[in-house]
Structures are given as structure tokens and as C-alpha cells.
Amino acid sequence: MKIVVVGGTGLIGSKVTSLLSARAHEVVVASPSTGVNSVTGEGLEAALRGAHVVVDVTNAPSFDPSEVMEFFKASTRNLMAAEKTAGVKHHVLLSIVGTDGLPGNGYFVAKAAQEALIEESGIPYTIVRATQFMEFMGTIADAGTSGGEARLSIGHFQPIAADDLAELLVEAVTSPPVNAIVDVAGSERGRMCDIIARYLEAIGDPRKVVADPAAGYFGSPLAQNSLVPLGKARLGATKLEDWATKRKAA
Template sequence: MRIVVIGGTGLIGSKTVAILRQGGHVVVAASPNNGINSITGEGLHAAIAGAQVVVDLANSPSFEDKAVREFFETSGRNVHAAEAAAGVRHHVALSIVGADRTPENGYFRAKVAQERLIEASGVPYTIIRSTQFMEFLRGIADAGTAGNVVRLSPGLFQPIAADDVAAVVAEVALAAPRNGIVEIAGPERAPFDEMIARYLKAVGDSREVVRDPEARYFGGMVEELSLVPLGEARLGRVGFDEWLRSSEVRA
């Protein structure tokens, strides 16, 4: 099968490409670095021509509200046009658990706009909504830091390892389109502030984590269930403590 992975050189994309290639599939790892740009359209139609599946893992270089929405809308329209021309049979995209429940977060609003474009595109699709990746916990801590204090909500958090995300993305890409949403999350659920505190301790970071119900998550208020699946979800295999013990975390 010929599969195009938009954003195929990023964290999840590179892992997904490797899994699919190991399965014997012809995989194009599309990115601006190799002349395939979903924003300008450069190389996009040629890359998608002949593909049965397109996996969209592209991410905005800017998290500013207007810029990120323009990125996902422009990229989505260009990708869907190329898919329609090529007769692509399955569009797979990665989104965020709770994106439609945190409207104050501009990035989440942009992902919801992306989902709406996918649903209206006419191309059979599956949207995978994931909880936050464990690999981004340092960035989350940094965003909530003032001095030596990290202020975080006690809302529930259920991060998932990038390896588990990629495994599900690859599996979904080879399956029939759901024309709906699949949610995935890590195997452990705990208060946001507690999980970040465990992470910082594991990596030898001396910052103090303070529980603050008013703390915002990239602009959005976090209620108890804002960032976790409300219903059935597929759970990753890599536990939080197992991930914390890995050499990658300590590097």
C-alpha cells in the first residue's frame, strides 16, 4: 500500500513511518524539508498521487491563535484537494482529547476547525484524538513556570507515550475508515500537578509544583475532566513510571 504521512519527519510522524515501512508498505514521509509543503502546496499533488491513505500529522510552527488556525485550515484544504484529485480512500488525522471542551485554548480551537474540514471533505476518514504526549511534559512545566515555581491545575491528566501514539496511528491507517473519532490515552490517570511533579523529580529538576485550580493550560481553564477521555478510549501500553525510567527521559 502507498501511504503518505504529512509531517512524516516529526516526533509521531517519524515513528509512524518506521512502523509502516517495517510492515512492507511504500511510505512517503512528507515535509517541507523534502520538498512537500502542505501550506504552499509545493510537491503535494505529486506526493499524494497514487496513494491509498494519507496520514496528516502536520503541526503549526506557531501557537499564536490566529496563526495556528490559519495553518490547520490552509494545510487541510490543500491536502483534501490533493486527496480528492488522487482518489485517496482514507484520511487519518491526529487531534486532541477534549479539544472541543476547552474553547479558551486557541490551539484546541484550531484543531476543532481542522476536524470540521475533515468531516466536510468527502474523503473517508478517521480522526484520532490523543491525550498529551509524555515527551512534552517538560514544555508544559516550562509554560507554567514563574521563578522556581510551576503552577498547575489539579484537573485529571492521562499522558501517553509517543511510541503508543505512533502504533495506533499506523494501525488505524491500515484499517477501514471509521468516518468518526477514536480516542487514545495513557494507562494512568492522575491529577495534572502530581504527574508533572513526578516527572520533574525523576529528571532531577528542583522546581516546586504548586496546585492552583486557576492555572491555565496554554490559555484554557482546566476542569477536572477537561483533558481526559469521557467515554471509551484505547489505552497505551507504556506506563508513566516505565517511561520515566527510560534513558530517553533522562537524556
């Protein structure tokens, strides 16, 4: 089966590409570095020719709300048009749990708009919404740090390891489209402040973590369950301390 991985050189895309290739699929990596630009449309027609499935794991190069929106809308419209021409039978999107629950976060709003374009395209699809990557916890801690103290939200948090997410994405890619949203998350749920405190301790980071009910998520207010699945979800197997220990040793 020919599968095109759009954004296939990134953290998740490279893992998905490796897993699919190991399972004897014909994999095409579509990214600007390989001559394929989903935002401009350059190289899309050739890359998608004969493709059965397209998986979109692209990431906007900016966090500016207007630029993020422009990126995801342009990229998705070009992909949908090229996929219709190529006769693609399944579009898989990597999105974020809570895209429709953080109206103050420009990135989440743009992802919700991207999802809507896919749902309205007429192409069979699966939208995989994931919680935050474990690999992103350091960035979250840094954003909340001042004077050696990290003030973090008490909202629920359920990070997933990138390796687990890649496996779950490959399952979606190699299964029939569900024309619905599938939530995936890590194996452990707790308060953001507590989970990130465990991560910092596991890697030997001396920062003190303060539970702050007023702390949001990159400027957006958080309700208790803004960032976690509200219903059924597929879970990764990796435990936080196991992941942190492996990462520290790498």
C-alpha cells in the first residue's frame, strides 16, 4: 500500500515513516526538504499519484494565531484537492485533544478549522486527537518558570510518549477510515503540576513546581479537563518515569 506521510521528517512523522516502512508499505515522505510543500502545493500531485492513504502530521512553523490559521487552511485545502485528483481513499490527521475547548489558544482554534475542512471534504478520514507529547513537558515547564520556580496548572494532564503515539497513528493509517475523531492519550492522568514535577525530578531538574489554579496553557485559561479525553480513548503503554529515565540516558 502506498502511504504518503506529509510532515514525514518531524518528530512524529519520522517515527511513523519508520514503522510503516518496516511493515513493507511503500512510503513517500512529503516535506519541503523532499521537494513537497503542502502550503504552496509544490510537488503534491506527483507525491500523491497512486497513493492509497495520506497521513498529515505537519506542524505550523509559527505560533502566531493568524499565521497558524493560514498555514493549516492552505495546507489542508491543497491536500484535499490533490487527494481528490489522485483518488486517495483515506486521509489521517494528527490533531490535539481539546481543539474545540480552548477558544483563547490560536493554535487549537486553527487545528479545529483544519479538522472541519477534512470533515467537509468528502474524502474518507480518521482524525486522531492526541494529548500533549511527553517530549513537550520541558517546554511547558519552561513557559511557566520564573525565578527558578515553575507555576503550573492544576488541570488534568495525560501526556503520551511520541513512540506510543506513532504506533497508534500507524494503526489508524493501516485500518479502514472511521469518519470520526479518535482520542489517544498516555497511560497516566493527573494534575499537570504533579506530572511535570515528577518528570523534572526524574531528570534531576531542581526547579520547584508550584500548583497554581490561575496558571493556564500558554496564555489560555484551563478548565479541569481541557486537555484530556472526555470519553473513550486509546492509551499508550509507556510510563512517565520509564520514559524520563530512557530520555535522560540517551
